[in-house]
Amino acid sequence: MSDPMQEIRASFFIECEELLEALHDGLEAMSDGAADGETINIVFRAVHSIKGGAGAFSLDQLVGFAHKFENALDAVRAGTLSVDDGLVRLFFKCGDILSDLVRASRDDEPLDTAITDPVIAELLEVTGDVGGDEEAAEEVDFAPTALSLDLDDIGGLAGADDAMADLALPDDLPPLDIAGEPDPDEAAEQETTYRIVFSPEPELYAGGNEPLFLFRLLQELGKVESSVEATATLPALDELQPNAALLTWTLTLVTNADVSAVEEVFEFVDGLCGLSIEPLSDDRPEHPGEESGLPAAETTTPIEAATATPSDPLPADPPGTSQPAPAGDAGEETEDPRPAAASGAKPVAKSATVRVDLERIDRLVNLVGELVINQAMLAQSVATAGLPSNSPVSSGLDEFQHLTRNIQESVMMIRAQPVKSLFQRMGRIVREASTATGKDARLVTDGEATEIDKTVIERLSDPLTHMIRNAVDHGLETGEQRVAAGKPERGTVRLSAAHRSGRVVIEVADDGGGINRARVQSIAEEKGLIAPGQSLADQEIDNLLFLPGFSTAAEVSNLSGRGVGMDVVKSSISALGGRISITSTPGRGTCFSISLPLTLAVLDGMVVGVEDETMVVPLNAIAETLTLSETDIRPLGPQTRVVLVRDAFVPLLDLGAELGYRAPRADYVGSIALLISQEDGSRAALVVDQIEDQRQVVIKGLQDSYGHVPGVAAATILGDGQIALILDPADLIANASGKSAPETALQKAG
Amino acid sequence: MSISVLAVDDSRTMRDMLRLALVEAGMDAHLAEDGQDGLEVLDQLKPDAIITDINMPRLDGFGFIDAVRGIDRLRNIPILVLTTESAEELKAKARRAGATGWIVKPFDPEKLVRALRMVTG
Numbered sequence: 001m002s003d004p005m006q007e008i009r010a011s012f013f014i015e016c017e018e019l020l021e022a023l024h025d026g027l028e029a030m031s032d033g034a035a036d037g038e039t040i041n042i043v044f045r046a047v048h049s050i051k052g053g054a055g056a057f058s059l060d061q062l063v064g065f066a067h068k069f070e071n072a073l074d075a076v077r078a079g080t081l082s083v084d085d086g087l088v089r090l091f092f093k094c095g096d097i098l099s100d101l102v103r104a105s106r107d108d109e110p111l112d113t114a115i116t117d118p119v120i121a122e123l124l125e126v127t128g129d130v131g132g133d134e135e136a137a138e139e140v141d142f143a144p145t146a147l148s149l150d151l152d153d154i155g156g157l158a159g160a161d162d163a164m165a166d167l168a169l170p171d172d173l174p175p176l177d178i179a180g181e182p183d184p185d186e187a188a189e190q191e192t193t194y195r196i197v198f199s200p201e202p203e204l205y206a207g208g209n210e211p212l213f214l215f216r217l218l219q220e221l222g223k224v225e226s227s228v229e230a231t232a233t234l235p236a237l238d239e240l241q242p243n244a245a246l247l248t249w250t251l252t253l254v255t256n257a258d259v260s261a262v263e264e265v266f267e268f269v270d271g272l273c274g275l276s277i278e279p280l281s282d283d284r285p286e287h288p289g290e291e292s293g294l295p296a297a298e299t300t301t302p303i304e305a306a307t308a309t310p311s312d313p314l315p316a317d318p319p320g321t322s323q324p325a326p327a328g329d330a331g332e333e334t335e336d337p338r339p340a341a342a343s344g345a346k347p348v349a350k351s352a353t354v355r356v357d358l359e360r361i362d363r364l365v366n367l368v369g370e371l372v373i374n375q376a377m378l379a380q381s382v383a384t385a386g387l388p389s390n391s392p393v394s395s396g397l398d399e400f401q402h403l404t405r406n407i408q409e410s411v412m413m414i415r416a417q418p419v420k421s422l423f424q425r426m427g428r429i430v431r432e433a434s435t436a437t438g439k440d441a442r443l444v445t446d447g448e449a450t451e452i453d454k455t456v457i458e459r460l461s462d463p464l465t466h467m468i469r470n471a472v473d474h475g476l477e478t479g480e481q482r483v484a485a486g487k488p489e490r491g492t493v494r495l496s497a498a499h500r501s502g503r504v505v506i507e508v509a510d511d512g513g514g515i516n517r518a519r520v521q522s523i524a525e526e527k528g529l530i531a532p533g534q535s536l537a538d539q540e541i542d543n544l545l546f547l548p549g550f551s552t553a554a555e556v557s558n559l560s561g562r563g564v565g566m567d568v569v570k571s572s573i574s575a576l577g578g579r580i581s582i583t584s585t586p587g588r589g590t591c592f593s594i595s596l597p598l599t600l601a602v603l604d605g606m607v608v609g610v611e612d613e614t615m616v617v618p619l620n621a622i623a624e625t626l627t628l629s630e631t632d633i634r635p636l637g638p639q640t641r642v643v644l645v646r647d648a649f650v651p652l653l654d655l656g657a658e659l660g661y662r663a664p665r666a667d668y669v670g671s672i673a674l675l676i677s678q679e680d681g682s683r684a685a686l687v688v689d690q691i692e693d694q695r696q697v698v699i700k701g702l703q704d705s706y707g708h709v710p711g712v713a714a715a716t717i718l719g720d721g722q723i724a725l726i727l728d729p730a731d732l733i734a735n736a737s738g739k740s741a742p743e744t745a746l747q748k749a750g
Numbered sequence: 751m752s753i754s755v756l757a758v759d760d761s762r763t764m765r766d767m768l769r770l771a772l773v774e775a776g777m778d779a780h781l782a783e784d785g786q787d788g789l790e791v792l793d794q795l796k797p798d799a800i801i802t803d804i805n806m807p808r809l810d811g812f813g814f815i816d817a818v819r820g821i822d823r824l825r826n827i828p829i830l831v832l833t834t835e836s837a838e839e840l841k842a843k844a845r846r847a848g849a850t851g852w853i854v855k856p857f858d859p860e861k862l863v864r865a866l867r868m869v870t871g
Contacts (some may be wrong), residue, residue, distance in 0.1 A: 044807050052834050056764075069816070207849065208850035212871060213870065
């Protein structure tokens with residue numbers, strides 16, 4: 001295994017993403033008016049945890065920023081800073097910077113301070129901090145280097161009050177160091193003798209501290225001798241309270257360690273005891289060998305045991321604690337109070353997640369793909385052998401098929417991730433677009449838990465970013481226009497995801513003015529994309545947005561005008577096996593709908609034959625299969641036919657002719673057709689020669705080798721080893737001769 | 751026999767680091783995600799020491815210490831508080847809640863072990 005710290009570091013950044021998500025959720029809740037304690041606590045904890053982890057890895061820039069952010073949140077928690085829209089907006093901005101810093105830290109690339117400084121300045125303004133020196137000190141505070149106790153006042157720890165006064169340091173001073181190893185250089189120096197007077201108070205025992213342990217640590221510093229006396233009159237043994245603090249120890253320590261090392265031993269009990277540590281000029285211990293300060297009767301009390309030097313056996317539990325010394329030190333009669341540890345109490349670490357290299361999962365995905373192919377081949381062999389379907393081989397094969405499908409689904413689930421992280425990134429895009437355009441906009445998300453293949457999520461980021469920017473920049477009206485139209489001044493961009501019939505549908509909708517179709521058409525005419533004066537249906541005009549070279553921005557804004565048009569968005573979506581469509585209502589807004597396959601690896605397909613070719617049509621595109629009768633088929637122009645399907649006409653598409661395998665038939669009566677149904681509601685009857693089978697196929701991409709082939713999505717390997725093309729029915733229909741004109745005309749008529 | 755320690759922190763990174771530090775020091779590390787989880791673990795475990803974070807969901811460090819000190823069986827277990835703040839106020843508060851000592855984050859594994867030895871012997 002690699003360096004465990006490196007692993008923890010990697011896991012820290014994964015945790016950071018989760019924390020950023022929680023932070024974002026909390027801020028969303030705050031922006032919706034929830035400024036309750038728990039919401040603020042969640043936000044605070046997220047920032048606090050990021051800071052804590054970052055400190056461990058010396059990610060100073062991240063620590064520094066998180067600290068300032070945390071201070072502001074703490075002020076909100078403490079009620080000294082009140083939450084308003086402006087503050088929530090600032091916190092969102094801080095959240096964005098924080099995620100930038102997390103990523104920059106992960107990649108070991110410091111973030112430009114030009115990005116962070118303005119936000120830091122805003123933060124300091126609201127918290128009222130002046131920054132400067134104090135901040136520098138704070139950063140030191142979290143550096144992982146060992147910091148040493150550096151108190152000048154050595155002898156001043158005489159009493160509890162003094163001790164507390166000494167420790168009442170400003171927040172920004174370095175923390176006390178409890179490591180305190182003696183400096184090796186000092187080892188050669190002269191030994192010093194300290195006289196330590198230590199009288200515990202009851203709270204010391206109540207808090208779980210134990211003098212014996214402290215004495216042991218002292219012994220590591222040098223030679224210790226101790227004596228003990230009763231602080232008050234000792235009660236009779238049967239009246240003795242276990243937690244009563246009745247003893248005062250006087251210890252002499254001969255050591256070459258620094259006084260701070262001696263003080264550190266008492267760090268946890270400082271303030272809970274009377275304590276004085278004084279160097280003696282005389283090297284000789286003040287009470288040599290004096291260990292009999294108590295009457296013999298009392299030496300049987302456990303307290304007496306604690307006065308013994310640590311190497312001595314421990315006769316019984318000391319008071320104020322049930323913790324004995326480690327077994328090696330304990331006498332035979334000491335009962336071991338740690339059965340849980342001895343029996344190895346069951347591990348309690350909750351591991352909700354396991355991190356696995358994506359490579360390993362992909363290997364598994366590939367193997368499952370092979371398994372699917374192999375199973376198909378086996379099925380083919382069994383069929384060829386002519387075995388009856390009730391034969392053990394056949395039923396075994398059925399079971400095999402079932403298991404293969406289960407494995408495949410499980411593997412796909414490993415690759416699937418909720419779209420939440422993707423959606424949250426879009427929140428930032430809206431905020432940035434809102435600032436850049438001066439339009440007040442907010443993002444509303446829905447269906448964040450919807451899961452899609454990890455690769456799809458990654459590759460959706462760019463197209464979605466572009467669409468969201470467009471929605472704010474082009475979709476939403478200005479505040480004045482909105483108010484004039486009787487809408488709330490603040491525009492809404494809605495991003496949603498949902499599973500719909502085996503696919504994932506992601507929608508980007510704005511509540512803006514809708515597509516200005518007259519303008520779109522005139523721009524398309526100007527750019528020569530369409531013939532002037534052409535009569536187009538609304539939907540066709542909307543689809544002009546996807547044409548290469550189309551841009552509605554009269555003046556290229558600094559936001560959307562990045563040379564990326566909706567055509568690029570469309571091709572990115574197509575590359576994922578997805579489709580995009582638009583619906584727009586004037587005055588109400590525009591909705592872009594992306595439909596994506598759940599996985600990029602395997603699909604359920606219908607295997608069809610056309611001439612001598614075997615092809616696969618994705619099952620989710622097929623609404624039903626038809627056998628065409630004479631009354632169903634109507635001519636529409638010389639080349640075009642439509643089919644009547646339940647009182648609606650759909651265009652007829654001859655697959656063999658479309659792909660150039662044969663000439664169009666003269667007569668389609670008796671032909672088999674697949675009724676293709678698309679997300680946007682358009683349909684077509686795809687004529688095939690025969691339907692062979694319905695099965696799972698492994699998708700083998702063609703894009704890398706052949707580029708985009710119209711009407712073809714990918715290829716697969718069938719059970720007999722033959723390669724079959726997987727069709728893209730939507731693309732096929734769009735590219736079909738005669739295009740969608742008849743369909744549109746019919747829809748209008750219908 | 752090795753010392754057993756229950757470490758309670760809602761940050762997975764911090765839990766990982768605590769576990770690493772404890773295991774490397776030859777201790778038995780038991781982990782919990784928050785105070786509530788810690789109490790559940792303590793139903794079946796009596797560790798030699800407890801390390802706990804303060805800021806945690808469900809049941810925070812103060813509430814957790816309070817609860818532990820209220821259980822007879824566990825009353826005297828040393829508890830160290832993990833804190834990023836060196837603020838005395840916080841330490842005083844931890845102490846009032848019944849903590850035995852504290853460790854300032856980010857902690858050096860040696861410091862952690864030494865702090866544990868200060869309270870477990």
